[in-house]
Amino acid sequence: MPAARYKRLVDAFAARIRAGELRSGTQLPTHRQLAAREGVAVVTASRVYAELEAMGLVSSEQGRGTFVRDQTVPPGHGIDQHALGADTVDLNFNYPTLPGQADLLRRALRELAGSGDLEALLRYQPHGGRERDRAAVATHLLNRGLDTTPDRIALVDGAQHGLTVTALAALQPGDVVAADAITYPGFTVIADALRLELAPIPTTSTGPDVDALARLCRHRPVRAVYAMPTLHNPLGYVMDEDVRQQVIAVARRYGLLIIEDASYAYLAHRPPPPLAATAPDITVYVSGFSKNVATGLRVGYVVAPQTRMPAIERAIRATTWNTPAVTTAVVTRWLEDGTVDRLEADKRADAERRQAIAQNILTPLRQQAYPSSYFTWLPLPDDARADRIAAALARQRISVSTAEPFAITEHVPQAIRLALGSTDLSTLAGALTTVRRAIDDDRHR
Numbered sequence: 530m531p532a533a534r535y536k537r538l539v540d541a542f543a544a545r546i547r548a549g550e551l552r553s554g555t556q557l558p559t560h561r562q563l564a565a566r567e568g569v570a571v572v573t574a575s576r577v578y579a580e581l582e583a584m585g586l587v588s589s590e591q592g593r594g595t596f597v598r599d600q601t602v603p604p605g606h607g608i609d610q611h612a613l614g615a616d617t618v619d620l621n622f623n624y625p626t627l628p629g630q631a632d633l634l635r636r637a638l639r640e641l642a643g644s645g646d647l648e649a650l651l652r653y654q655p656h657g658g659r660e661r662d663r664a665a666v667a668t669h670l671l672n673r674g675l676d677t678t679p680d681r682i683a684l685v686d687g688a689q690h691g692l693t694v695t696a697l698a699a700l701q702p703g704d705v706v707a708a709d710a711i712t713y714p715g716f717t718v719i720a721d722a723l724r725l726e727l728a729p730i731p732t733t734s735t736g737p738d739v740d741a742l743a744r745l746c747r748h749r750p751v752r753a754v755y756a757m758p759t760l761h762n763p764l765g766y767v768m769d770e771d772v773r774q775q776v777i778a779v780a781r782r783y784g785l786l787i788i789e790d791a792s793y794a795y796l797a798h799r800p801p802p803p804l805a806a807t808a809p810d811i812t813v814y815v816s817g818f819s820k821n822v823a824t825g826l827r828v829g830y831v832v833a834p835q836t837r838m839p840a841i842e843r844a845i846r847a848t849t850w851n852t853p854a855v856t857t858a859v860v861t862r863w864l865e866d867g868t869v870d871r872l873e874a875d876k877r878a879d880a881e882r883r884q885a886i887a888q889n890i891l892t893p894l895r896q897q898a899y900p901s902s903y904f905t906w907l908p909l910p911d912d913a914r915a916d917r918i919a920a921a922l923a924r925q926r927i928s929v930s931t932a933e934p935f936a937i938t939e940h941v942p943q944a945i946r947l948a949l950g951s952t953d954l955s956t957l958a959g960a961l962t963t964v965r966r967a968i969d970d971d972r973h974r
């Protein structure tokens with residue numbers, strides 16, 4: 530078929546969608562129907578829809594069809610951080626800070642300014658961090674049930690960077706990495722950038738389906754598994770001891786590297802030990818000080834098997850050289866004087882309060898969440914459309930995420946993720962009431 534004809538079809542659809550003639554949620558003809566109607570091959574019809582999807586104009590849902598996307602919610606919403614107006618309530622990204630944290634920072638910077646350490650902070654630091662910083666992290670990790678040594682710790686610019694350097698150090702383009710079918714979008718961004726193939730594992734409310742992981746490993750050359758055993762974002766599960774043992778057994782059997790993301794682990798109440806504690810030789814543990822202290826610090830860490838440390842330090846060298854020395858020094862002081870422990874306890878209580886408000890207001894909607902977590906996952910009834918709800922909320926100045934950024938399957942479930950940690954406690958209840966109303970309204974359209 531001549532390219533011009535294919536392009537004309539794309540342009541015609543695009544124009545009708547942009548003009549509002551094809552409204553959001555409109556179901557488009559099947560690939561076959563479009564092919565028959567336009568007298569083109571089915572592959573051409575599929576190509577037209579693929580291009581429209583790449584333009585962010587339609588979304589295809591396996592088994593259901595192709596639908597016009599709501600244009601108020603830009604593609605990448607929930608992945609890329611778009612600037613929000615001051616009047617918008619952010620239930621999309623989590624950057625939990627407590628009242629008084631700015632004063633803590635002010636005091637810490639004053640103390641740092643008066644210390645003899647300052648000169649050293651003007652220079653490059655060792656790639657994996659100074660001995661003192663790494664030792665402070667090692668002590669902190671005892672609280673998480675991880676007994677490790679400073680030489681197995683490298684400081685990074687936040688957990689996102691920790692995941693990136695782990696992937697750079699351990700994986701090659703084309704490698705297959707297993708991950709929950711619904712997973713943290715930042716890992717998908719890394720996989721895209723490094724040309725890794727993410728293979729979805731079906732997920733239950735208690736963790737990944739380990740049999741499905743084993744089946745996948747039998748059929749595909751899986752190199753690693755990305756897991757969030759202690760407080761999965763966004764599903765909120767904490768794997769029990771038994772599931773952890775099963776994941777480790779599959780990893781050992783098939784030679785997988787475990788990438789354990791523990792960014793929200795501090796919120797869990799007495800969880801089983803991390804995978805890295807039970808299987809330190811095959812696990813890289815990644816976490817940081819964004820969610821428990823402040824996202825702007827950009828300080829995190831990885832704990833890796835000794836043999837992997839040189840490659841990880843090389844990847845840090847390639848991407849940043851070292852973490853920002855000043856904020857790392859502040860974090861180290863806060864680790865040493867107990868501030869981090871106090872903030873973690875306060876944030877656990879804060880998250881529990883916010884989660885209780887959400888449970889209360891959003892009942893009787895289905896909710897999947899951990900009792901002291903900063904987010905909740907709302908699987909929607911089949912007749913509701915998440916993008917339409919997100920768009921309706923955006924018009925009411927509330928930003929939420931659909932399942933789209935979290936799904937690594939072709940089929941994206943209809944679900945909304947709410948981040949509860951960013952908005953003032955005083956505005957949270959009102960915003961959640963608006964969310965519940967928007968979901969109800971969508972169902973009764």
Ligand SMILES: Cc1ncc(COP(=O)(O)O)c(C=O)c1O
Nearest residue numbers: 687688689713762792817819829
């Ligand atoms: C599961 C998970 N991992 C990693 C990150 C990245 O965090 P950081 O700010 O430490 O880079 C986030 C941030 O939301 C997260 O939710």
